[in-house]
Amino acid sequence: MHTKRIIPCLDVKEGKVVKGINFVGLKEVGDPVQLAKKYYEQGADEIVFLDIGATHENRDTMVDVVNQVAKAIFIPFTVGGGIRSVEDMRKMLLAGADKISLNSAAIKDPQLIEDGAKIFGNQCIVVAIDAKKRDDGTGWNVYINGGRIDTGMDLIEWTKKALDLGAGEILLTSMDADGTKEGFDIEMLRAVNTFANVPVIASGGCGSLKDFKEVFQEDVADAALAASLFHYNEVSVKEVKEFLDEAKIPVRM
């Protein structure tokens, strides 16, 4: 019984977990190691850390966080944000991360996906994509720099390219749904999941237990990611798992 994964996401800035809405208005919500441990104990299947204030000066702060996390939790975890070279990847993997998430850097330098996949294996390379529906409704555009810049690139085209280059997983964030708490962007996820031959992680918009159920019942994702819902203790990972188990969705209990 292969299970659907529940993944809490921690946005980290200068060594602290923060949370904003639609990528703005950041609030501090806690210590990354403590939060990671809490979610581990609640039964999280995996954890994603995104270093959103990534500059060269505080790069070492993140390496230190990763190091501590690796000693505290015994489930896979992914680190992203500000990773721009194979060397950056190596540093995070050596510190204990299992996977690397590439977003803006992969668009600016797609070779990074291929190089990372070749050296560390496809399973190590998660390509994170932030996308927003075009005004004319014909599809979605890919955004970079934390949702600030429209690349003009089509979501489907970019995803296909990322897969060709060796992406092992796709972390897909809907900017339209993010922060609304009105549910995952099923339409956008379906558009990608129908052709993706690697796991797709749904992100953005999760506001309640039924949103997790919906994304899995619609069969448009292999994993679901949420942040504020967990950080503000609205629901625990354990509650999500119990709810999904009741709904006959395969989860690790």
Next chain:
Amino acid sequence: MIAIIDYGMGNLHSVENALIKIGAECKITNQKEEIYKADGIILPGVGAFQDCMNNLNDLSLVEVIKTIVEQGKPLLGICLGMQVLFEKGYEGTECEGLGILKGNIVLMKDQSVKIPHIGWNRLERNKDDFLFDDLKNNVFVYYVHSYYASDYQDDDLVAYSNYGSLKIPGYVHKNNVLGMQYHPEKSGEDGLEMLKKFKEMCK
């Protein structure tokens, strides 16, 4: 002391962190003398079959591993480290493995599921084993792989997972040799419990 064999592949520190967590004395090493001194060895690994075997050959560790097994010391192969315990690997080209267990490593083929097989899957029991003495019935473990063991001896298979139409050998055990296709060091508290059982073997 448990020796974690360093042959230049894989995240050795995850295994080390997990062993430290369960209070096992351990050392990451590729030195023959250290490995011979150990009470048990772990062969971890992420990557390609052939690269792994080439590295083990270059470091002259193939004979060391085989000798340790003949001496009756416990050996645990994890993921790729489990795969090379078998006779042959077919990742790209045909490549000879350590041949400690009967069977071959082949590509997973099933159009109905995504490959690599990434994520948590339930272990189904093929037979009883000491590893499960203190575990509940439903055990989930974390897998990341594209190749799996085939033509193995059913008697060596303790537990497997179902993935699409595929039956994935998850845990094999023959005498003092253990192999886990999944990552016990990343399989939460149940995974740590399994490593504890291995630690108890290493005395």
